[in-house]
Amino acid sequence: MASLSANATAAAGPVNIVHGTEAQLTLFLVLNMWPSHFGLPILLALIAFSKKIRRHPTFLNLCIGFIIIGISSSVLLYAGKTSGPEPSKMLCLFQASMLYGVPAFASLLGFMLVLQMFFTVRLAVQKQVAQGPHTLRLWVMLGAPYLALLISILATAGVGSANPDKVSRNRRYFYCSVDSDLLSGTIAAVAALFLFATIVFEVWTLAMLYNHWKVARNPGEKARVPFELNLPIRVMGFGLYVIVAMSLSLLSVQAPESPLPDLVIACAATVVILIFGTQPDIIRACCFWRKEPVLALRSNDSTIRSSTSKV
Known part of the structure; x- marks a missing residue:
């Protein structure tokens, strides 16, 4: 009788839906671990200890957020449970709760960086003077992603605790998950809302830059000081990624068999390092043995070059 009950439970348990391989699992772990345990901490240390590198808190928040995501994705490796028998329900639910918060968390981190670039570009293009530090706005921009993460964690933990038979590692192969269409659909809808907002502000920012560039090239207009597009383009590129x-993550809710969405998302922290870790001031800080050329800078240049360097 006990054997029949056990067999029935196993049959009713979550079914594997992501068809990954051992090589893809290794790639998934490497893509999550090397930036979160090595690359991003070094980038943050360079910014923290260099007197010549300035970054807006939303960018630092982005780096810290992806360190958290990378560590959460590696929980099963720490416990030695990436393969073999299923991990304990408590461990599995812990990782699932963290990772189910990633869509809203990562979307908001990226959105806040794009939003800050929008504010900075608008200020520079309109040649306005900054009106104080906007402390409340800054704290909202920094705290909102973590609030979304916390709500997602609590929701996932609640659903998983009420339905422990729906919690498993083998279902998503790379990490633990909770088999709940309502939970997955809600998370997808919230993340989609933040993605739409990101698109809106990216297009708006690009339109402002294009209009400014068009006016600057107009022979009938007064000559304007050229501005640096390096950082805005990097932020826009990251927003596009x-x-x-x-x-892809949202599409995987409907067609979850492919491991591609999980692998593309695992590249996020590496993309952050490639896009923002190759900025000229970061490179100069890394090449500390090279002498910096002395440049004559005009103190009255109120341009996008000076203002965007703080993002």
Whole structure:
């Protein structure tokens, strides 16, 4: 009788839906671990200890957020449970709760960086003077992703605790998950809302930059000081990556067999390092043995070059 009950429970348990391989599992772990345990901490240390590198708190928040995501994705490796028998329900639910918060968390981190770039570009293009530090706005921008993460964690933990038979590692192969269409659909809808907002502000920012560039090239207009597009383009590029990666994640809810969405999302922290860790001031800080050329800077240049360097 006990044997029949056990067999029935096993048959009713979550079914594997992501068809990954051992090599893909290794790649997933490497993509999550090397930036979160090595690359991003070094980038943050360079910014913290260099007197010549300035970054807006939303960028630092982005780096810290992806360190958290990378560590959460590696929980099963720490416990030695990436393969073999299923991990304990408590361990599995812990990782699932953390990772089910990633779509909203990562989308908001990327959105806040794009939003800050929008504010900075608008201020520079309109040649306005900054009106104080906007402390309340800054704290909202920094805290909102963590609030979304906390709500997702609590929701997932609640659903998983009420339905422990729906919690498993083998269902998603790379990590633990909770088999709940309502939970997955809600998370997808919230993340999609943040992605739409990111698209809106990306297009708006690009429109402002294009209009400013058009006016600057008009022979009938007064000559304007040229501005640096390096950082805005990097932020826009990262915003585009977030949109693509999170869109793949949302699509995987409907067609979850492919491991591609999980692998693309696992690249996020590496993309952060490649896009923002190759900025000229970061490179100069890494090459500390090279002498910096002395540049004559005009103190009255109120341009996008000076203002965007703080993002």
